[in-house]
Amino acid sequence: MNLFPKSLTKLIDECKSNDRKAQESLYKHFYAEMLSLCFRYLRTDELAKEALNIGFLKVFQNITAFEEIKGELGAWIRTIMVRTCIDLVRKELNFNIQPISAQEEEIFIEPTVLSKLYAEDLIKSIRKLPDATQLVFNLSVLDGYSHKEIGGKLNISESTSRWHLSEAKKQLRILLTPPNKQIDLPTENNNKTT
Template sequence: MSEHTSAAILDLLDGCLRGDRRSQELLYRQFYGYAMGLCMRYAKNRDEAKEILNEGFFKVFTKIESFDRERSFKTWLGRVMINTALDQYRREAKHQVFEDVEQAQHLAAIDANAVSQLSHQELLGMVQELPPAYRMVFSLAVIDGYTHEEIAEKLEISVGASKSNLSRAREKLKVMLSKKSLDEYERVVR
């Protein structure tokens, strides 16, 4: 048994391997919140996140035998969900053209003070408003800690495009933060 995966979860995984619907349902319920949180970072809205979540759990249940019991199930599940979101993005991106800017400008990071005052939901809402290419790169780089080289490989874009999309995502988020700050100031002054 893995030190990262409890005996109860391993029992559920054994049930899933046997095709037991009850085990699948319990595993789904156990990890729904975690998986949905991951999917929301990559989706443009809740409906798209649910699609990614359902497709991801389908992959989990059909490929459960590939899970290495010496590792953390939660980490494996997270990778499946992120890869499913990336697959969804690639399907949609086939119809879009990426701007490949080799000399991406490095903009200043989003004002940490403004970000710290946002609730998790407000920040998630702003990220979801980003165009798909920016949202994917921002989530992979800032939230999940991937390098530009890893992002370029996962999204099948150049490193320059990854840097450019991250830079533009940050710029759009700055504009959203500025607008939010101005709106709040006007609300207080009135």
């Protein structure tokens, strides 16, 4: 369904009047995009669907506060969804991690590795990260928030945010490296001469 500006304005007005058909149309229009966003932030499909439903409930409860002059509806809904995901993740997170030192080097993931992955495979790899690390990675890399903004949203320091991003990159590099390309670390048995 394509929503043109005039029909979108009418749809928003109808949603503000609690019109169920308009709410259903709005839900259907943004469903796939917002569910995809929730899948990125949450570890399980069930939690992602829960976040989606809670988020849309918030949308409909607060749509009277939405003003078209101030921004685009999709961006407004996206902000609500991200905040809802953060709230769900935050319930179970523990950010008591040692902050990264300023001198620590950024971990690089080869673009060729990423280009070979399907989006679903990439999401599965991201979901394997610890909750706090996954959340910071999503906010920074996928949604473009700065470490200062992430710190403000999650009540953590910028250095803790940097640590989680660095840790995510390290872990993803391991997860995304094909098994035949992984380097074996020397062990005591490998160092003996025969």
